[in-house]
Amino acid sequence: MSDRARFVVIGGGAIGCGVAFQLAEAGITDVLVLEKEPALCAVTSAQAAGLVGQVRSSLERTRLAMWSVETFSRLEQESEVKPGWRQTGSLRIAQTPERVREFHQLIDVAHRAGLDVALLDREAARRMWPGLDFGPARAILWCPTDGYLQPADLAASYRHEASRRGVRFRTNMRVTGFRKEQGRITGVETEDGVIACEYAVNAAGAHGYHLARLAGLELPVVPVRHHYVVTTPTDWLRPEMPVLRLPDATLYARAEMRALLLGGWEPQALSLDPRSFDPADPLPPIEEDWPVLAHFMEQFRPFAGSLADQPVRRVFTGWPTFTPDGRFVIGESSRVPGFVCAVGCNAHGVSGSAGIGRHLVESLFEKAPSAYVRSLSPDRFARGFDWNEAERAARGVLETYYAIGH
Ligand SMILES: Cc1cc2nc3c(=O)[nH]c(=O)nc-3n(C[C@H](O)[C@H](O)[C@H](O)COP(=O)(O)OP(=O)(O)OC[C@H]3O[C@@H](n4cnc5c(N)ncnc54)[C@H](O)[C@@H]3O)c2cc1C
Incomplete structure (x- = not known):
């Protein structure tokens, strides 16, 4: 040995x-x-x-995410090498009555776990994401301790x-x-x-x-393949703006410095049979899938207007495991x-x-x-x-x- x-x-x-x-x-x-x-x-x-989100449908998953946030906050405060943790909070938007009912269940789970969450009105949300159209929102769930970091x-x-x-x-x-x-x-x-x-x-x-x-x-x-885009910089995005989740449009978004990062969950995913490649091989490369990525931008348009036309600077993609x-x-x-x-x-x-x-x-x-x-x-x-x-x-x-x- x-x-x-x-x-x-x-x-x-x-x-x-x-x-x-x-x-x-x-x-x-x-x-x-x-x-x-x-x-x-x-x-x-x-x-x-x-993205680091703590609002989950089960108590255990909520607690697991809360431990992560606790750890990231501690490392950010105490370590000489910072994880780049930005505690921006997050906004989750409901567009249907069923989703509003789900939000009430999520709030109940969060409160049982000791996680601070609250419903916000459109005006309060607009102050956090000026320029975004909250018209389609039937409810907006705010979690102030969520955020994002650089992996x-x-x-x-x-x-x-x-x-x-x-x-x-x-x-x-x-x-x-x-x-x-x-x-x-x-x-x-x-x-x-x-x-x-x-x-x-x-x-x-x-x-x-x-x-x-x-x-x-x-x-x-x-x-299973996952991907998102980062656009060119814009005038109105700031890194301190809360992370957005639009579950009815199956999208998430945040500011990446002054650019938009936009990703989503497509209805027909692409998976790999791991038996089809060798342990010594690198993972199979992924081609940029423009029809799916353009669909994410279109889904974002009712909220974001012309921001949905912002040119894409880079696509990020990989094979997380499910x-x-x-x-x-x-x-x-x-x-x-x-x-x-x-x-x-x-x-x-x-x-x-x-x-x-x-x-x-x-x-x-x-x-x-x-x-x-x-x-x-x-x-x-x-x-x-x-x-x-x-x-x-x-x-x-x-x-x-x-x-x-x-
Ligand atoms: C586009 C995209 C967006 C995502 N967004 C988020 C997000 O916002 N929030 C979030 O929490 N997660 C997100 N994920 C998921 C997240 O990236 C994964 O859950 C996470 O990276 C998994 O980490 P890992 O350490 O298991 O995998 P990896 O980062 O792949 O690490 C596994 C490591 O094992 C090494 N390895 C493999 N075989 C061997 C070997 N034989 N010997 C030695 N080393 C080996 C590999 O080289 C690799 O570095 C996203 C994923 C993608 C693709």
């Missing part, structure tokens, strides 16, 4: 870095993060819009804080397999030799299926002891990263992890699944991302 660490985290994206940070926070510092790319945060996390800055902040406590990070180091004794993980094989470990954490994003397979598990971690039940996969496999999962981000792996890391620590070290954390275990797929059905269901999670009750 060329090296050893109690924990080897495979993948240096938002989730791998968030897990390393949370392990260090819990006093577990004999941790080595391995990333195959020359830099951290180089793959899916680099593409993320960085690369977040990864750098996690790295700094974890390294300060003794965690090691190594880039240009690809994991190629696992060593086991009596079924238990004892080491991680890399292109540069074997690293002995007690736990191997799969935080390999869109390669999460492959790493699980190498360890002897079949997991439905399905890459699971058939739309839930994270967190925790140790009972079939492969020592193999721990932190995959299946369902498109909120950046915002969820601190909460995911915290759940992972809870799943491993708390005497009685919560029923919610236990329900995220990779063991839920132990009875097998049908790949076609899993892929269809995973796409469905993206397609219904802003559906009522999602």
